[in-house]
Amino acid sequence: MEFISYHENLLKYLLYISKEDLEIAISHIHPEDILDALRLYEGDKKDILSKLPKDILVDVVDQAEDEEKYELLSIVSEARQKHIIDEMSSDELTDLLGSLSNEEANKIIYKMNIDDAKEIRELLSYEEDTAGGIMATEFIAIKEDMSIANTLKYLQKEAPNAETAYYLYVLNHNSKLRGVVSLRDLVINDFNVEIKDIMNENVISIPWDMDQEEVGNIFEKYGLLTMPVIDNSNRMLGIITADDIFEIIREEDTEDIYRLAGLDEDEKIERNIRESVKNRLPWLFVNLFTAILASITVSFFEGTIQRIVALATFMPIVAGMGGNAGTQTLTLIVRSIALGELTIDNTKKVLLKELGIGIFNGIAIGLSIGILSFLWEKNIIFGVVIGVAMILNMLIAAISGFGIPIILKKLNIDPALASAVFVTTMTDVLGFFFFLGLATLLIDFL
């Protein structure tokens, strides 16, 4: 909330400053802030865009969201359009084209020179959520027999076009990745030294088809700023930079948070009602179906409830508490799968631990509610029935909260997507079944 007034002021400034004055002042404004100011502007964005120097415009479009990129592109002149497309980084351009219809995308590709167009078509052929789909192709490649002095000369020419110049990749004549040199290595060594003497051959690289979630985990694990992407024969295809990873981590985490709550991953507060309803309602209907399953379970015991109506009062507690405990376990498991923390090695240990927690928590909550309901209803068997049902349901919660995400993962279904509904169906249906079933068995003592 802190930036609002700054961006409002910036917007006024952008609107009323002359084109000449803006050219001088613009280097003090970050493109991302210009973008934020543009987002606030409800008038014709052309008023501002036409004033921006063209290289700033490239940066602004480069940093925009995919749909925004297209919107901005479509309101600038043909000449500026071409300039932006030529200068945009390949990963951003790929994201933009990937979000368009084939027809719209081709319109843009036709404006590119042949080499760039070929490269972009290749980038578009990778799956969007894999290393190939997020990499950029503008990296700096050098040979191992170059001296540092020569490398620096080469850099003066090449660095302005590269996505990052901090790491230089040493490739052999087949484009196979042999090593990496950082700019820091270059400047701290004698300029006569050859690259092969300072290069680090121990390069951690990313296969082109790795899922972006795993790419994010590897960046986090090794704390790297840039990583090379290679094909199956160790040929270097591109690089992935840290700034893309921030977005990927956020995107993947948001996806998990939303899916756990029954929202689809593209949910946004800015969405319109129609889209949101279209996306949330199906999930509510799935839940309605499971709620009806639970109701059917209850309906089998209407006779019992008719005789002991207090059962209806306590009914939601057993099912609800099972749902809460199950959600705790399943959330832990879903998150640990996403972060790569749950491994073949520790699965059994974690299962035993969750079962243990289920038993302990079950006894603690079961005893409490048992005693409480005994005091309330003045019937010890009533207390025993609800207490035992609670313990059983907490065990079900632990087992299903642990097992369902793992089964879904094995079936290649995102555990975040469907675990919650399965687990609460289990705890609802079985919670009612245990409680009302036990009450039916012991009805003569209630």
Add this chain to the structure above:
Amino acid sequence: MEFISYHENLLKYLLYISKEDLEIAISHIHPEDILDALRLYEGDKKDILSKLPKDILVDVVDQAEDEEKYELLSIVSEARQKHIIDEMSSDELTDLLGSLSNEEANKIIYKMNIDDAKEIRELLSYEEDTAGGIMATEFIAIKEDMSIANTLKYLQKEAPNAETAYYLYVLNHNSKLRGVVSLRDLVINDFNVEIKDIMNENVISIPWDMDQEEVGNIFEKYGLLTMPVIDNSNRMLGIITADDIFEIIREEDTEDIYRLAGLDEDEKIERNIRESVKNRLPWLFVNLFTAILASITVSFFEGTIQRIVALATFMPIVAGMGGNAGTQTLTLIVRSIALGELTIDNTKKVLLKELGIGIFNGIAIGLSIGILSFLWEKNIIFGVVIGVAMILNMLIAAISGFGIPIILKKLNIDPALASAVFVTTMTDVLGFFFFLGLATLLIDFL
């Protein structure tokens, strides 16, 4: 799960290779992988640690988790301990010391030289979750009248000790931040040019007391790799690097995911049962309390349920569906607050949108369950009662799912921590109240 066999092999290799051979091979192994192999080893870790060259040992400890750092430190020789402490980066050392008792921390501080100790004490004075608490002090500071050639010479001496050498910060004589130069700027310009002619004065900097969650948002927004931290008079205190940000984003996201599910933020699959029970059980008791509130609501209507026992069957549906819809809204709002997307500007718009969705979804679900229960119970008023109760409860879900996180945020309580329990209490209690209350009013027609 993919890395397991690699790390097991690595472990065997580390155990059985001679110290001399290891010294040659070690440059091909990433410290993070050594750490993973160590984690698998159940024997005395000394066997491996004593073989590692001391600079590799520094990197391994540097990348370990806080508690692990201490464990590793405490099993190496005094001399190696001192070397590690001298060479570790200040931000990692601060994290380590912050996780120890005062006594343990002082034992380590006494081993440091006076200047380092002073610096570390200062770093320890910042709140752990703020910019000051996560920054490192090893940055490269230069003056604006230096030439590039002189700067490069200076770098050759200083870069090896710096956290990052990619950005050089231009400070005036009062340590105030005047600009920034990237290593890339240095190498692509003529070596006679002075720093002031190439420095970028438009530096985005982070105030020392900014919360780490917001720091993460700023890194993501601007796509930066390093940012300077300043005090209230624009004096530069340290830097934050992208690798720390990966961890912070993950940590903050995990915290939100866990808190939404009633787990505390330190929950780990590797935790022991006792700790997990100690942390999950209080949350379950809070939920038990709210479940009892819902039960008390039901108990007021026992007379009604006694006469129409079918109400007990349908009871959980109204409350449960309200809970599901409320969770959708609250999760969206909690996440949007965390990502800084919910601003003063759009709050009202979002509220209206969520209300609209609540009405639409309420009518859709209300109609469905109304018709279904009419078909089941063969009573149109029964259908009307449950349908209307459902619509009302879906509205409550939208209002509380929207309002409760915002109120908690205003009260400076993390919305992820307590929203879920408040929202489901509302939808449970009011869901039962609407459904059973309406049924009581219309009991003569049921």
